[in-house]
Amino acid sequence: MFRIAIYGKGGIGKSTTAAALSCAFAEKGLRVLQVGCDPKADSTLYLHGGKRIPTILETLRKKRTQAELEDLVFEGCKGIMCAESGGPIPGLGCAGRGIAAAFEALDERNAFDILKPDVVLYDVLGDVVCGGFAMPIREGYAEQVYIVTSGENMAIYAAANIAMAVANFKERGYASLGGVILNRRDVPDEREKVETLCRDIESEIVADLPRDNMIAEAEKTGQPLMEAFPDSAFAKEIRRLADYILEHAPQSSDERGILYASADMEGKRAADRCDL
Amino acid sequence: MRDWHVHVFTSTYTADVSGVCSAMYELGGMTILHDPDGCNSTYTTHDEPRWYGSKALMFVSGLDELTAVLGDDDVLINDVCAAAEDYKPRFITLCGSSIPHIIAFDFKGVAHLIEKKTGIPVLPVPTNGLRMYTVGVGMALREWIRRFADFSLKPEPKTINLLGVTPIDFSRQELVDAMKTAFEKRGLAVNAVGAMGESFEQLQKVCRASVNVVVSSAGLLPAKFLSDKAGIPFVEGTPIGSFMTDKIAEAVLQSEKDGQNCSVFDRGKYLAKAGNDEYAGAEKTNLIIIGEEVCSLSLAGAAEKVLGKDAVIRALFPDADEGIDEEALVDYINAADAVICDPLYRNAFGRSHAKLIPLPHEGYSGRIFRDDIPVFLGDGFDIKAFIMGM
Numbered sequence: 001m002f003r004i005a006i007y008g009k010g011g012i013g014k015s016t017t018a019a020a021l022s023c024a025f026a027e028k029g030l031r032v033l034q035v036g037c038d039p040k041a042d043s044t045l046y047l048h049g050g051k052r053i054p055t056i057l058e059t060l061r062k063k064r065t066q067a068e069l070e071d072l073v074f075e076g077c078k079g080i081m082c083a084e085s086g087g088p089i090p091g092l093g094c095a096g097r098g099i100a101a102a103f104e105a106l107d108e109r110n111a112f113d114i115l116k117p118d119v120v121l122y123d124v125l126g127d128v129v130c131g132g133f134a135m136p137i138r139e140g141y142a143e144q145v146y147i148v149t150s151g152e153n154m155a156i157y158a159a160a161n162i163a164m165a166v167a168n169f170k171e172r173g174y175a176s177l178g179g180v181i182l183n184r185r186d187v188p189d190e191r192e193k194v195e196t197l198c199r200d201i202e203s204e205i206v207a208d209l210p211r212d213n214m215i216a217e218a219e220k221t222g223q224p225l226m227e228a229f230p231d232s233a234f235a236k237e238i239r240r241l242a243d244y245i246l247e248h249a250p251q252s253s254d255e256r257g258i259l260y261a262s263a264d265m266e267g268k269r270a271a272d273r274c275d276l
Numbered sequence: 277m278r279d280w281h282v283h284v285f286t287s288t289y290t291a292d293v294s295g296v297c298s299a300m301y302e303l304g305g306m307t308i309l310h311d312p313d314g315c316n317s318t319y320t321t322h323d324e325p326r327w328y329g330s331k332a333l334m335f336v337s338g339l340d341e342l343t344a345v346l347g348d349d350d351v352l353i354n355d356v357c358a359a360a361e362d363y364k365p366r367f368i369t370l371c372g373s374s375i376p377h378i379i380a381f382d383f384k385g386v387a388h389l390i391e392k393k394t395g396i397p398v399l400p401v402p403t404n405g406l407r408m409y410t411v412g413v414g415m416a417l418r419e420w421i422r423r424f425a426d427f428s429l430k431p432e433p434k435t436i437n438l439l440g441v442t443p444i445d446f447s448r449q450e451l452v453d454a455m456k457t458a459f460e461k462r463g464l465a466v467n468a469v470g471a472m473g474e475s476f477e478q479l480q481k482v483c484r485a486s487v488n489v490v491v492s493s494a495g496l497l498p499a500k501f502l503s504d505k506a507g508i509p510f511v512e513g514t515p516i517g518s519f520m521t522d523k524i525a526e527a528v529l530q531s532e533k534d535g536q537n538c539s540v541f542d543r544g545k546y547l548a549k550a551g552n553d554e555y556a557g558a559e560k561t562n563l564i565i566i567g568e569e570v571c572s573l574s575l576a577g578a579a580e581k582v583l584g585k586d587a588v589i590r591a592l593f594p595d596a597d598e599g600i601d602e603e604a605l606v607d608y609i610n611a612a613d614a615v616i617c618d619p620l621y622r623n624a625f626g627r628s629h630a631k632l633i634p635l636p637h638e639g640y641s642g643r644i645f646r647d648d649i650p651v652f653l654g655d656g657f658d659i660k661a662f663i664m665g666m
Contacts, residue, residue, distance in 0.1 A: 096379075099380075100380040130380070131380030131382060134380075138385060139384045139385065139388070140384070169385065171389055172382065172388045173384070174385065
């Protein structure tokens with residue numbers, strides 16, 4: 001099992017990237033679990049035909065300890081297993097603690113042992129603003145962090161903050177930085193600006209996702225882009241990114257070989273499994 | 277699932293943090309309770325009978341508001357490192373109360389950092405101060421075993437560990453000795469006791485046992501861990517009187533043979549429904565037993581031997597998160613002929629005519645009735661005399 005977390009400024013395209021990556025991994029025959037870590041609970045929206053799934057926190061509120069794993073995780077497009085942490089009523093409670101509670105609920109139900117995913121993606125809201133939002137990169141969760149950014153200044157500042165948090169937490173046995181995903185907004189000198197960021201944080205651009213209107217077109221149909229427009233430039237770059245991520249899974253990971261074996265042997269089967 | 281429980285006249289069971297401290301007390305480590313202090317003194321005044329008789333390194337971190345809000349973990353890290361430098365403990369246990377829980381304090385990460393700075397093993401035990409002691413004891417023992425047990429040892433036949441043993445359930449060493457004597461009399465060697473009257477070195481040899489005996493629900497987590505990791509099966513049951521000790525001894529031999537986990541009591545038969553959707557009022561009973569889960573169910577089995585198979589006997593025990601539902605508690609007391617319980621439950625009897633048979637429990641009433649706790653374990657306990665008041 002290999003686990004990654006996707007971070008980045010709000011609205012930068014994390015969920016679109018995460019859902020597309022999940023599809024790309026599933027196309028390779030890998031079992032994928034995508035966990036949305038955002039009170040808005042829209043990470044896996046287009047893996048379920050544009051419909052929201054019940055969040056872990058709202059299920060826990062209703063069923064408490066009687067909530068079973070199948071009440072928390074739902075199968076979506078291409079057999080991708082999906083969970084949304086959810087969050088408190090807007091303006092109340094504590095969203096960070098909510099993410100921690102959702103993670104604890106999955107742990108208590110031995111989610112990873114039972115579901116046996118090959119790849120887990122955590123799609124995390126915005127910045128690493130508190131302990132709860134750092135949960136996905138703590139020991140036992142993601143091994144690598146990928147940051148999504150555009151060339152816009154605010155996105156770059158957020159990316160730098162996230163990279164700093166990852167570096168600060170290194171001593172605690174947290175995840176390492178896997179790379180920066182450039183999601184273009186077509187601002188001037190976009191690649192150069194993100195390359196400067198990468199030099200500062202000692203990382204590199206691992207994917208250059210084109211601005212693509214096909215994403216909005218796909219959303220209109222309730223489908224993920226990978227399903228609606230599988231041959232689009234965006235989809236092709238996402239598949240290349242998926243390959244890169246698998247190739248750069250931590251060397252120490254025993255599962256690295258297994259990931260490749262699964263992907264090689266079962267390559268094409270997932271493409272036919274979309275329920276939509 | 278009901279998410280409300282009214283507690284008007286019942287006390288609360290000891291919290292998970294006290295369970296951690298209790299389990300670690302004699303193993304030579306230093307325990308850090310990450311908390312603002314204050315009401316944690318109940319650990320020393322009510323939950324820990326050994327406090328004034330022996331030394332142990334138990335510290336409260338003194339977490340304050342700004343440190344919590346700013347997530348300034350360095351305050352704790354520096355304090356623990358300084359204390360470790362002074363006292364040179366063999367290991368450090370880091371547990372916490374509700375405030376660290378709410379700010380998602382990073383137990384594992386901080387444990388890494390302290391271990392790196394001091395070179396002393398640090399066990400992260402992420403308690404939240406909201407659950408029962410059984411959870412804290414279980415988590416602490418599981419973490420200790422994960423870190424220190426010698427997994428290369430091979431199980432020896434007719435050798436057992438007793439898991440879930442702390443003064444919170446078994447108060448005095450005399451009671452633990454009674455359990456050990458009863459099993460040894462039946463040809464079962466007691467390898468290690470987790471963790472009361474036990475040394476660090478002996479508990480490290482926990483994998484020498486062929487079967488674990490879970491004598492209170494606090495022992496379930498380490499028992500399940502050892503079952504999964506080392507293939508050592510477990511038997512649930514408290515050796516209350518000769519009859520139950522015989523049953524446990526038989527079950528141990530069977531588990532040793534077939535490798536299966538089992539209980540020596542019929543949970544479905546004795547379980548009193550309470551505080552959930554299935555609860556629809558108490559049934560008429562001859563005897564209701566209120567207390568810790570494994571002890572109460574075992575006592576129910578022992579009582580049936582005395583009262584006969586037609587007697588209606590039920591065990592009502594606290595949920596680790598919710599405690600005991602007070603409405604159900606009162607219903608059951610009113611519908612019972614006799615109740616075995618901690619004397620502090622007398623408040624719940626009201627106008628009930630049920631006979632209260634006192635069995636004080638340190639985890640419920642603390643030190644108040646400590647001197648009145650009978651040696652209810654092993655062959656010396658006459659269950660008939662206890663129930664009939666003879």
